[in-house]
Structures are given as structure tokens and as C-alpha cells.
Amino acid sequence: xxxxxxxxxxxxxxxxxxxxxxxAASRADFDWWRDAFAKMDWLPGGGLNNAYEAVDRxxxxxxxxKLAMIWVGKNGEEERYTYSDFKERSDRFGAVMKGxxxxxxDRVFIFMDRLPELYFAAMGILKAGGVIAPLFSAFGPEPVxxxxxxxxxxxxxxxxxxxxxxxxxxxxxxxxxxxxxxxxNGRSTEPLDDxxxxxxxxxxxxxxxxxxIENTSQYDFSIMHYTSGSTGKPKGVLHRHQAVVxxxxxxxxxxxxxxxxxxxxxxxxxxxxxxxYGMMAPWTNGVTQIIYEGGFGANAWYDVIDKYKVTxxxxxxxxxxxxxxxxSKPVEEHSLETLRFIGSVGEPLNPEAVVWxxxxxxxxxxxxxxxxxxxxxMCANYASMPVRxxxxxxxxxGITMAVIDDNYEPVALGEAxxxxxxxxxxxxxxxxxxxxxxxxxRFKKGWYITGDQASLDEDGFFWFQGRADDVIxxxxxxxxxxxxxxxxxxxxxxxxxxxxxKPDPIAMEVVKAFVTLTPDHEPTPQLQxxxxxxxxxxxxxxxxxxxxxxIDVMPKTRSGKIMRRLLKARELGLPEGxxxxxxxx
Numbered sequence: 258x259x260x261x262x263x264x265x266x267x268x269x270x271x272x273x274x275x276x277x278x279x280x281a282a283s284r285a286d287f288d289w290w291r292d293a294f295a296k297m298d299w300l301p302g303g304g305l306n307n308a309y310e311a312v313d314r315x316x317x318x319x320x321x322x323k324l325a326m327i328w329v330g331k332n333g334e335e336e337r338y339t340y341s342d343f344k345e346r347s348d349r350f351g352a353v354m355k356g357x358x359x360x361x362x363d364r365v366f367i368f369m370d371r372l373p374e375l376y377f378a379a380m381g382i383l384k385a386g387g388v389i390a391p392l393f394s395a396f397g398p399e400p401v402x403x404x405x406x407x408x409x410x411x412x413x414x415x416x417x418x419x420x421x422x423x424x425x426x427x428x429x430x431x432x433x434x435x436x437x438x439x440x441x442n443g444r445s446t447e448p449l450d451d452x453x454x455x456x457x458x459x460x461x462x463x464x465x466x467x468x469x470i471e472n473t474s475q476y477d478f479s480i481m482h483y484t485s486g487s488t489g490k491p492k493g494v495l496h497r498h499q500a501v502v503x504x505x506x507x508x509x510x511x512x513x514x515x516x517x518x519x520x521x522x523x524x525x526x527x528x529x530x531x532x533x534y535g536m537m538a539p540w541t542n543g544v545t546q547i548i549y550e551g552g553f554g555a556n557a558w559y560d561v562i563d564k565y566k567v568t569x570x571x572x573x574x575x576x577x578x579x580x581x582x583x584x585s586k587p588v589e590e591h592s593l594e595t596l597r598f599i600g601s602v603g604e605p606l607n608p609e610a611v612v613w614x615x616x617x618x619x620x621x622x623x624x625x626x627x628x629x630x631x632x633x634x635m636c637a638n639y640a641s642m643p644v645r646x647x648x649x650x651x652x653x654x655g656i657t658m659a660v661i662d663d664n665y666e667p668v669a670l671g672e673a674x675x676x677x678x679x680x681x682x683x684x685x686x687x688x689x690x691x692x693x694x695x696x697x698x699r700f701k702k703g704w705y706i707t708g709d710q711a712s713l714d715e716d717g718f719f720w721f722q723g724r725a726d727d728v729i730x731x732x733x734x735x736x737x738x739x740x741x742x743x744x745x746x747x748x749x750x751x752x753x754x755x756x757x758x759k760p761d762p763i764a765m766e767v768v769k770a771f772v773t774l775t776p777d778h779e780p781t782p783q784l785q786x787x788x789x790x791x792x793x794x795x796x797x798x799x800x801x802x803x804x805x806x807x808i809d810v811m812p813k814t815r816s817g818k819i820m821r822r823l824l825k826a827r828e829l830g831l832p833e834g835x836x837x838x839x840x841x842x
Contacts, residue, residue, distance in 0.1 A: 289655035290683055293502050294475075302472035307479050307501045308383035309470055311540035312347060315340040324545040327565060328373045331550040334442070336373055340543075343377070348465035350381025356463065357412070357435055357454075361386035361471060362478055364408045367526070368392040368401060368415040368423070371550045374439045374456060375526060378414050379536065383479055383498075386471035387412075390481040390493075393527030393734075394419060399744060399795040402426040403490050404483050405433065408690055412437065414456070417445035424450070475499035481690065482529045484629040485728055485737030493690030494529075496632045500684035501537055503633040507653060508538030511625055511637040512569060513598045518544040519565055523558070523572045528734065529629045530602055533684075534571055538633075544569075555583035559591040566595040573603040575732040577610045577622060578763045588617045598640055600625060603733025604765045605721045608646035625650055626721065628707060629735075630699070632684030636719055649711070649719040656682055660713045665702040668712075673722045676711040677704035727821045729758030731766050736800050738821060744795045745770060745802075748788060750778040753811045756802065757825040770802040771824050773811050780807035 298314040300306055315323065321341035328336040338346070359365070365387045369375045371394075379389045390408060392401055401423050405413065409432040415423075416439050427433060438449055439456040449455060473479075479498045483491040508514045512534070520539045524530035539546045547565050551557055553576060562570065580587075599614060599622045606624035614622040625637035626649040636658060638650035652658045657679040659667050668674040680700060689696040699706055710722040729736040738756035745754040753773045758766035772788065774780060785805045792801035812823040826833045 290502070290681075293506055293655075294499075294683075297502060300470060300472055303474075304472040304477075305475040305498045305501070306383060306470055306473045307498050307537055308347060308380040310501050310505065311537055312340060312343050312380055313470070315540075315543050316344050320543060323543065325540060326373060326376065326546055326548055328548045329550065329561060329565075331370075331552075338373060343380070343540075345465050346377040346460075347380035347384060348468045349460055349463045350378050351384035351470070352381075352463040352465060352468040353459045354382055354385040354387060354412070355468070356459075359385050359387050359412070361473070363387045363412065364390050364410045364481060365412040365414065366390045366392055366401075366405050366408075366410045368394065368396070368413060368419050369439060370394045370416065370419075371526065371548050372416075372439060372441050373548065374441065375414075376536065376548070378437075378439075378456075379526070379532075383473075384468075384470045386473055386477070388478045388481055388495075389532075390483075391526045391532060393525055393797070393799075395525075395797045395799055396527070397793065397795050397797045397800075398423040398426050400491075400740070400797065400800065402429065403740075404493070405430055407483075407490070408481060408493050411435075414439065416441065417447055417449075420450070420453070421447075473498055478687065480532060482532070482629050484529075485735045485740060486695075486726070489737075489739055490743070491737055491740060492692050492695065494629050494686045495688045495690055496684060497687050500533075500632045501541060503653075503682060503684040504533050504537040505541035507634040507637070508534065508542045511634045511639060511653060512538065512571060512600050513640040514539060514542040514544055514569060516543045518542075518568045519547065519595070520544045520569045521547040521549070521558075521561060521565075521567045521571070523549070523553075523570075523576060524603075529632070530571075530573075530733075533633055534602075553579060555580050555587040556590070559587055559593065562593055562596060563591050568595050569598045569600070570596060571600040571602070573733040574601055574606045574610060574624075575604065575764050577601060577606065577614070581610065581613050582763070585617055593618060596620065599623065602627065602634075604730050605647070605649075611644055611646035623650070624648070626709075626719070628709075630686045630705075630707075631678070631682070632686060633682075635678060635682070645718055647720065648714075649721055651717050651719070658719065659704070660711050660719070661704065665704055670715050671712055673710055673712045675725060676707045676709040676719070676721075678707065679703065680705050727757070729756070729766050729768055731758065731761075731768060732764040732799065734799060736768055741768060741770065741792065741796065741800065741802060742819075744792050745772060745788065747795070748791050750774055750784060751788070753819070755811055755819045755821055755824050757821050757828065759804065759825075759828060767803040768801065769804040769806070769828065771806050771808050771811070773808060 325340045325343045326338045365382045382389050412435050414437045436453045438453050475498050480496045481493045485491045522535040601622050601624045621644040623638040625634045627635045636649045636652050638644045660674040661677045662668050712720045741756045742754040745751050751772050752775045755771045759769040761767045812820045
């Protein structure tokens with residue numbers, strides 16, 4: 258799909274996506290979102306821009322002196338930025354991008370650790386009319402290359418150490434015109450590669466005084482995240498500026514954000530949680546956000562909460578299980594007295610974690626459900642109601658969800674089925690980049706089919722049951738088996754590879770691979786280790802297999818498709834089910 262401007266509708270619903278009128282589940286849903294859109298600060302030219310709603314409007318409303326960001330560096334550094342600071346720096350980077358020739362809809366990839374400059378750049382790109390495409394900083398060269406190549410990214414923003422990790426990919430990326438290097442506080446003493454641009458120099462030579470935000474419409478593309486599927490490489494999920502209305506409201510109602518809150522989100526901006534709830538939701542609600550560059554650590558995280566008096570904390574079930582493993586001592590050594598709300602997302606939060614939170618934090622952990630494709634929270638355990646341990650919660654106002662059968666009809670209460678949503682919510686994905694057929698396949702008989710399985714109880718609470726496909730959820734990150742299999746078969750020893758998710762008490766699932774070898778290689782422990790290192794170098798430690806088993810014959814259908822279902826059943830000792838389509842040995 259190529260970029261195109263979609264005309265704004267006329268008439269009484271001019272500030273609402275016409276899809277909401279066409280597809281909303283009920284008039285009540287439509288009225289809810291219409292009223293929400295009316296509360297946005299529209300641009301003087303009639304448009305809508307995420308960055309303006311997150312940053313500039315607070316300055317325009319007299320709150321420029323309020324702290325927007327407290328950055329805590331991995332080496333103990335601290336930097337503080339007000340909303341006025343944020344506006345000035347993002348305006349200046351917007352001017353940088355316009356000076357470099359950015360056009361509306363250009364994809365700009367950000368491959369960085371959590372530095373203040375990442376957020377200034379992201380907001381500046383949006384203000385200049387570009388589309389931000391953040392990448393997980395732990396990725397290896399192959400995932401970065403695949404995504405930039407697929408999206409035809411024109412600009413890349415990265416740091417010296419991350420550029421060095423992926424330097425070999427750019428010869429194969431003709432679409433990339435400019436690479437901007439952020440050398441935070443002179444951490445690297447190496448000179449820039451020929452043709453690379455220095456962020457600090459660009460910013461010093463740019464002025465925010467003459468910069469004007471591009472008059473983006475609510476229908477313009479704003480962000481692209483990649484998400485994995487069972488087959489093929491990850492697909493680019495495109496969202497539009499109108500998503501900001503749902504991110505703002507869900508931040509307020511589902512995460513209970515209030516203007517005076519100190520907010521700590523542990524998600525990396527390379528994943529959708531790190532943008533929807535690490536950028537848009539908190540800053541549209543005017544909070545002060547802690548940006549912590551360091552990695553996971555029970556004492557380190559509790560130190561941040563205590564030192565900066567965090568009131569709302571949003572994290573992931575994997576992290577909570579690691580905190581549980583760290584035990585009660587780190588909790589007892591910290592007061593955590595300012596905390597009033599804890600949220601969790603990325604994978605199901607097991608009931609034991611909710612109980613543990615009640616016991617150790619003296620408050621429940623509120624799980625919620627949404628996806629990269631939905632763009633914002635769809636179902637949540639709210640501060641205003643008791644948490645049912647293990648439940649996803651109840652749908653957000655304006656959202657209609659159901660559990661349906663193969664005929665797209667609701668199943669009986671308590672029965673498992675496909676989790677589906679009525680289309681038309683503001684943060685709904687607009688497209689899978691250049692994959693229209695795949696996009697259309699997700700919408701059936703008036704439903705968006707999520708790919709998750711769930712059940713519904715008599716009180717309207719939804720309960721996650723599992724995935725309907727082979728996608729692996731490891732520590733909240735969706736990993737497509739095809740991507741891992743493709744990396745493994747590049748090794749000369751590997752003839753075929755099949756990848757599954759293996760249950761894990763901490764990460765929910767870990768990636769496990771089964772490989773058949775070429776005739777001139779023997780299965781040895783040394784080769785296992787070599788293949789794990791090989792895949793980590795190409796992908797990342799979080800995506801690469803943790804375990805590899807050698808097998809003589811890969812189970813496949815007669816059409817040649819690897820039967821991952823059988824690999825998983827045999828690994829876990831489960832019934833193999835129907836094997837009538839299995840090819841003869």
C-alpha cells in the first residue's frame with residue numbers, strides 16, 4: 258500500500274473517521290468516540306497531530322514549566338525536561354527533518370536505546386509529517402534489515418554502538434538516504450562513518466523559531482510497528498494520527514493517569530507498548546514520565562520508584578514473575594509508598610502474580626489486553642473495580658468484543674472461542690504495509706479476528722485461553738517462527754528448521770528449534786551451541802532459540818508444510834491429533 262491522503266469527511270461528523278459510522282457496533286459506541294474526538298486540540302489548519310497533542314498543547318494551555326520527562330541514564334546520569342523544553346527540541350528536530358527533505362508519509366526508523374533524543378526525534382518526525390518506525394534496540398542486523406527494506410525507510414536514527422552492530426546491512430538498503438547518529442554525551446570517541454550525520458550538529462544548526470507543524474490530518478499515517486505471524490516475515494502495522502484519542506482516554510481510564518502523576522513504563526519503544534503507553538498516553542495526559550535507560554533489576558526498579566516518587570507503574574508479566582523470583586527482601590528494603598496503581602500487559606498475567614502483588618505491594622496488579630494491531634488498550638481491569646485474578650478485564654467504553662465460533666456467532670458463556678472485536682475504534686490499524694490481502698483476512702462478517710482464543714463469563718469479564726496460531730509469545734514479544742527458521746537455514750549445516758514456543762515459568766514461552774542436518778554434518782553439542790550463537794548474531798538473544806534439538810525427519814504435510822503442531826505435541830507429550838495429512842516417511 259502506498260501512502261495517500263484520505264479526504265476528510267464533511268457534515269456533522271467531520272472530526273470522526275467515516276469508518277466509525279460504517280462499522281461501529283452501536284450508536285452508543287459511535288457517540289462515545291465522537292465526543293472524545295471533540296475534546297482534542299485540533300491544529301489551526303483543521304488537522305490532528307499526535308506530537309502536538311502530547312507536547313505542544315500543554316505549553317499552549319500554560320503548563321510549559323511542568324516536568325515532562327526525567328531521564329535516568331544507565332550510568333546514573335539524570336536529565337530533566339519540561340514540556341517547553343520538549344516542545345523546543347522536538348520543533349528543532351522537526352526543522353532538521355524538513356531541512357533534510359522529509360515528505361509527508363516518509364518512514365523514519367529509530368534504532369536506539371531509551372535516550373531523551375529518541376523521544377525528541379520521534380515527536381519531531383511526527384510534527385514534520387513523517388511516520389516513526391521504532392526498532393527494538395536488542396535486535397540483530399537481520400530483523401533491522403528486513404523491516405527497513407520492507408518499509409523502504411528513507412532515514413535511520415541510531416547511536417554509534419548500534420550502528421556498528423548493523424553496519425553491514427546498509428549496502429543492501431538503497432532506500433536509506435540519511436543516517437543520523439546520536440552520540441549521547443560523547444560516549445563514543447569513534448569518528449562518524451562517511452556520509453553519516455551528527456545529531457548534535459544538526460540540532461545546533463536548526464532553529465525552532467520558524468518551524469511550523471505539518472497540518473497532518475487524523476487520517477495521515479503516524480507510526481509503523483512490525484508484528485510477527487505464523488508464516489512470512491514480520492508485517493508492518495500502520496496507525497494513523499487519530500489513534501491518539503484512544504491512547505489518551507485509555508491512559509486516563511485504564512491506567513488511571515492523572516495530571517500530577519509520576520509515571521514509569523518499563524516497555525522499550527521498539528514495541529508498541531513503548532510508544533502507545535511510553536509516549537502518547539502519558540504525555541497526552543500531561544504526566545511526568547520517568548525514562549529509565551537501564552535494564553531489568555528488582556532493586557534498580559524499586560530504587561527508581563522510591564527516588565522519583567512514582568505513582569503509576571506499567572510493566573509486563575515476565576518482569577513481575579522475575580520480581581517474584583527476587584523475593585520479598587528487595588520489596589521490604591523499599592517503601593514504594595507513593596505507588597497507587599500498577600498495570601500489566603504483553604501476555605496473560607497469571608493469578609499467582611495478582612495475589613503476590615496484593616501481598617507485597619498492598620495493591621492489585623491490573624492486567625489489560627490489546628495488540629499491536631489495536632494500537633491501544635481494548636479490555637482492562639480498572640482501578641474502579643475489583644480485579645479478578647487471571648482475567649483480562651472488561652472492554653473499554655466504545656469497544657464491543659465477543660467470543661465467537663467458526664460461524665462468527667457468539668459461543669456460550671464460559672466456552673472458549675475466537676476473540677473478536679467490532680471494527681471502528683480510533684486506534685485500529687489502517688493497514689499491513691503492502692499486504693492488503695493479509696489485512697483483509699483479519700476482518701470477517703463484521704468482526705476483527707484477533708488471533709487470540711478467550712472465554713467470557715456471566716459478568717462480562719474476558720479470560721485469555723491462548724493463541725490460535727503458531728506465534729510465540731516470549732516475555733511479551735511476539736516471535737514469528739518463520740523468521741527464526743529462515744535465519745537457521747542460512748547456516749550451511751541446516752537442511753530444514755521447525756520452531757515452536759516451549760512453555761516457560763518466567764517468559765511464558767521460549768523459542769525452541771528442531772533442525773535436520775545436511776548429509777555432511779553430524780549432530781553434536783558443539784554444533785548446537787554454534788547454531789544458537791549463529792541465530793543470536795543474526796536475530797537477537799530474545800528472538801533466537803534457547804534450545805535446539807536435532808531430528809532425522811521433519812514432520813510435514815503432503816504439500817510440504819512443516820507441522821509445528823506435531824513438533825510441539827511431541828515435545829510436550831501431548832496427543833498428536835489428526836495426522837492424516839502427514840506425508841509418508
